Amino acid sequence: MMVLGRNNVQISGQGNRAMMFAHGFGCDQHMWTAVARAFEADFRVVLFDHVGAGQSDLGAYDAAKYASLDGYADDVVEIGRALDLSDAVFVGHSVSAMIGGLASVKAPGMFSDLIMVGPSPRYVDDDDYVGGFSHAQVEELLEFLADNHLGWSAAMAPVIMGNPDQPELGAALEQSFCATDPEIARQFARATFFSDNRADLPKITARTLVLQCREDIIAPPCVGEYVHAQVPGSRYTLLDATGHCPNLSAPEQVTAAIRAFV
Amino acid sequence: MMVLGRNNVQISGQGNRAMMFAHGFGCDQHMWTAVARAFEADFRVVLFDHVGAGQSDLGAYDAAKYASLDGYADDVVEIGRALDLSDAVFVGHSVSAMIGGLASVKAPGMFSDLIMVGPSPRYVDDDDYVGGFSHAQVEELLEFLADNHLGWSAAMAPVIMGNPDQPELGAALEQSFCATDPEIARQFARATFFSDNRADLPKITARTLVLQCREDIIAPPCVGEYVHAQVPGSRYTLLDATGHCPNLSAPEQVTAAIRAFV
Numbered sequence: 001m002m003v004l005g006r007n008n009v010q011i012s013g014q015g016n017r018a019m020m021f022a023h024g025f026g027c028d029q030h031m032w033t034a035v036a037r038a039f040e041a042d043f044r045v046v047l048f049d050h051v052g053a054g055q056s057d058l059g060a061y062d063a064a065k066y067a068s069l070d071g072y073a074d075d076v077v078e079i080g081r082a083l084d085l086s087d088a089v090f091v092g093h094s095v096s097a098m099i100g101g102l103a104s105v106k107a108p109g110m111f112s113d114l115i116m117v118g119p120s121p122r123y124v125d126d127d128d129y130v131g132g133f134s135h136a137q138v139e140e141l142l143e144f145l146a147d148n149h150l151g152w153s154a155a156m157a158p159v160i161m162g163n164p165d166q167p168e169l170g171a172a173l174e175q176s177f178c179a180t181d182p183e184i185a186r187q188f189a190r191a192t193f194f195s196d197n198r199a200d201l202p203k204i205t206a207r208t209l210v211l212q213c214r215e216d217i218i219a220p221p222c223v224g225e226y227v228h229a230q231v232p233g234s235r236y237t238l239l240d241a242t243g244h245c246p247n248l249s250a251p252e253q254v255t256a257a258i259r260a261f262v
Numbered sequence: 263m264m265v266l267g268r269n270n271v272q273i274s275g276q277g278n279r280a281m282m283f284a285h286g287f288g289c290d291q292h293m294w295t296a297v298a299r300a301f302e303a304d305f306r307v308v309l310f311d312h313v314g315a316g317q318s319d320l321g322a323y324d325a326a327k328y329a330s331l332d333g334y335a336d337d338v339v340e341i342g343r344a345l346d347l348s349d350a351v352f353v354g355h356s357v358s359a360m361i362g363g364l365a366s367v368k369a370p371g372m373f374s375d376l377i378m379v380g381p382s383p384r385y386v387d388d389d390d391y392v393g394g395f396s397h398a399q400v401e402e403l404l405e406f407l408a409d410n411h412l413g414w415s416a417a418m419a420p421v422i423m424g425n426p427d428q429p430e431l432g433a434a435l436e437q438s439f440c441a442t443d444p445e446i447a448r449q450f451a452r453a454t455f456f457s458d459n460r461a462d463l464p465k466i467t468a469r470t471l472v473l474q475c476r477e478d479i480i481a482p483p484c485v486g487e488y489v490h491a492q493v494p495g496s497r498y499t500l501l502d503a504t505g506h507c508p509n510l511s512a513p514e515q516v517t518a519a520i521r522a523f524v
Contacts, residue, residue, distance in 0.1 A: 002346055004273065005306060011266065011273040014317050044267060055276050082346060084264055 003082045007048040007075060008055040011083075013040030018085050019262075020046040020111075022076065024094030024118075024245075025192050026153075026177040026185060028054025031093065034251040035258070043089070048079055050096075052184035063187055069095065069195050073102035080110045087112040089262055090206070093247055094118050094218065095192040101231075102197065104206045114206040115258055118244050119227045120219040121197040129198070132220050138193045146186050153177035160218055162243025169249055201230035208234035209261045211254065215242040235261065265344045269310040269337060270317040273345075275302030280347050281524075282308040282373075284338065286356030286380075286507075287454050288415075288439040288447060290316025293355065296513040297520070305351070310341055312358075314446035325449055331357065331457050335364035342372045349374040351524055352468070355509055356380050356480065357454040363493070364459065366468045376468040377520055380506050381489045382481040384458040391460070394482050400455045408448050415439035422480055424505025431511055463492035470496035471523045473516065477504040497523065 003009070010029065013019075019039050021032040029047040036045045049056040050072055065071035076099060080088065090111040092100035097116030104111040123131045124138055133141075145152040157177055158170030177185070208231045212224030221238065228236035237257050241250035265271070272291065275281075281301050283294040291309040298307045311318040312334055327333035338361060342350065352373040354362035359378030366373040385393045386400055395403075407414040419439055420432030439447070470493045474486030483500065490498035499519050503512035 004345060005278045008276070009273060011271060014270070016267045016319070057278070082344070083266060084344060 003075075003078045006051060006057045006060045007079055008057075009079055009083075010047045011044060012047075013043050013045040015043050017043055018046050018083065018088040019043040020048070020076075020080070020085070020088055020090050022048070022090070022092040022096035022100055023050065023053065024096050025188055026053075026173070026180050027093075028176065030054070031176070031245070031248055032091075035091075035247050035255050038255045039258070046079070046083065046085075046088075050188075051075060052188060053180060058181065058184075061184060066187060066191060068191055069099050069102060069197065072096075072099045073106060076100065076103035077107045077110065080107060085110050089113040089115065091115040091258060092117065092119075094120075094244065095195070098195065098197050098200075101204050101208075102200055105200060105203045108205070111206050113262055114204065114208045115211060115261065116208065116227060117211045117247060117254065118213060118216055118219040118224070119210060120223045121201055121227060121230070122195065123193045123218070124196075126196075129226070130220075130222050132218070132223060133193070142186070142189055142193065145189055149182040149185060150178055160244045161249065162213075162215060162217070163249045166249065169243075169245070172248070173245065198230065201227060202232060204231045204234075209257070210234055210236045211246065211257055212236065212238050213241045213243060213246050214238055216244045218244040265337075265340045268313060268319045268322045269341055270319075271341055271345075272309045273306060274309075275305050275307040277305050279305055280308050280345065280350040281305040282310070282338075282342070282347070282350055282352050284310070284352070284354040284358035284362055285312065285315065286358050287450055288315075288435070288442050289355075290438065292316070293438070293507070293510055294353075297353075297509050297517050300517045301520070308341070308345065308347075308350075312450075313337060314450060315442060320443065320446075323446060328449060328453060330453055331361050331364060331459065334358075334361045335368060338362065338365035339369045339372065342369060347372050351375040351377065353377040353520060354379065354381075356382075356506060357457070360457065360459050360462075363466050363470075364462055367462060367465045370467070373468050375524055376466065376470045377473060377523065378470065378489060379473045379509060379516065380475060380478055380481045380486070381472060382485045383460045383463055383489060383492070385455045385480070386458075388458075391488070392482075392484050394480070394485060395455070404448070404451055404455065407451055411444040411447060412440055422506045423511065424475075424477060424479070425511045428511065431505075431507070434510070435507065460492065463489060464494060466493045466496075471519070472496055472498045473508065473519055474498065474500050475503045475505060475508050476500055478506045480506040
């Protein structure tokens with residue numbers, strides 16, 4: 001129960017193949033509810049919370065381990081080992097798209113398919129690489145978050161979510177941000193926004209689908225295209241959706257794209 | 263995924279302690295839905311189907327392995343190992359009460375608590391032991407089952423369920439009986455009704471609760487009292503319920519008794 005309790009693993013659905021869903025920063029497994037449910041008839045659906053999020057075991061939080069995305073990827077591999085996963089499908093949103101990519105490289109054979117929803121291997125611009133943020137911008141964002149967790153959540157959630165015509169979506173994301181332990185949120189934000197996993201993309205051998213929204217302030221289309229270009233043999237689908245959380249704002253489109261791919 | 267897929271394992275709920283529910287003959291994990299849901303707030307609820315039942319992998323059925331309850335108990339241990347269970351609660355209905363007892367002996371430390379709902383270590387009378395059935399009666403029952411699976415289901419389900427004032431319960435059990443593969447049902451019935459696990463009861467070291475209905479044609483109170491007397495330190499609760507399936511006919515009582523015990 002150690003690993004499954006630590007990451008609040010939930011298993012539902014049928015079939016011999018597993019589909020694991022991983023949530024992004026400031027969220028938990030509930031952000032996948034609508035999409036995951038659609039696959040329960042055909043897949044054994046595995047949901048979990050990263051340590052520090054949702055109903056995970058906060059006592060397992062280790063600032064050193066989770067200072068980089070590797071720590072989170074190690075947890076994904078441990079969950080996969082505990083469940084004896086092979087040839088499974090990994091669906092990761094935002095930072096968890098890259099976490100899934102790292103996990104797939106760490107444990108060959110565990111994930112045959114990787115679906116990256118709004119991925120970014122690096123959020124900060126670098127020479128001719130466009131991540132979408134300057135180093136100073138990210139430092140400012142992180143300072144604001146450290147200073148005023150609730151204010152940051154209120155300001156950022158609607159911007160990240162987009163879809164201002166559905167204000168309830170931004171409100172839900174804000175609530176989710178606020179529910180996170182502030183210190184853990186600060187550290188996870190730093191691990192996320194200063195990550196640079198560009199060199200890991202060519203190592204990914206899983207069949208990969210990049211799902212990109214046409215307007216996304218966190219992971220703009222040029223970043224999705226970069227991921228697609230760097231992951232060998234990957235496919236790229238530009239969703240007719242906006243914002244950074246199509247699993248919440250356009251679940252039917254995300255579901256259809258995943259279904260078409262697997 | 264091997265073991266979890268084979269036994270259609272589903273995991274829900276919260277908490278660091280697991281509660282595993284096991285269904286009886288001719289049923290599947292859905293017979294526990296009402297009771298299990300009540301524990302999701304405090305326990306990691308593990309549901310599964312025995313091989314041959316429900317949505318288990320029929321390809322894993324092995325007549326030799328499942329000719330005795332040991333084969334089923336081995337599966338429970340394998341599920342427990344796959345999930346790294348320790349100090350978990352096992353709740354078994356009917357034949358699965360005994361299967362849980364065997365599993366608890368095979369894997370010390372896996373199950374700290376054992377809740378036996380309508381258990382019987384032997385269904386056939388023997389010298390001064392009263393199981394409730396003569397050998398000839400059981401042979402007749404099994405012949406009837408082999409001859410006419412649907413007729414047997416229609417005749418037996420309401421008798422086993424009791425509670426004639428709630429005919430929908432018997433009808434549901436009949437449907438469940440009918441949905442089972444006839445050959446597997448025949449073999450599981452033989453393994454169940456000719457089992458003799460009286461000598462295993464004194465080996466059980468888990469904290470044990472025997473839940474007994476005051477009228478039960480399959481496992482009468484004298485059998486429940488025998489189990490209570492043989493399992494060291496066990497507790498015995500006579501439910502104000504009738505029939506062999508209080509988890510379906512009196513789920514609130516079963517839930518309350520389990521809660522009071524754990």
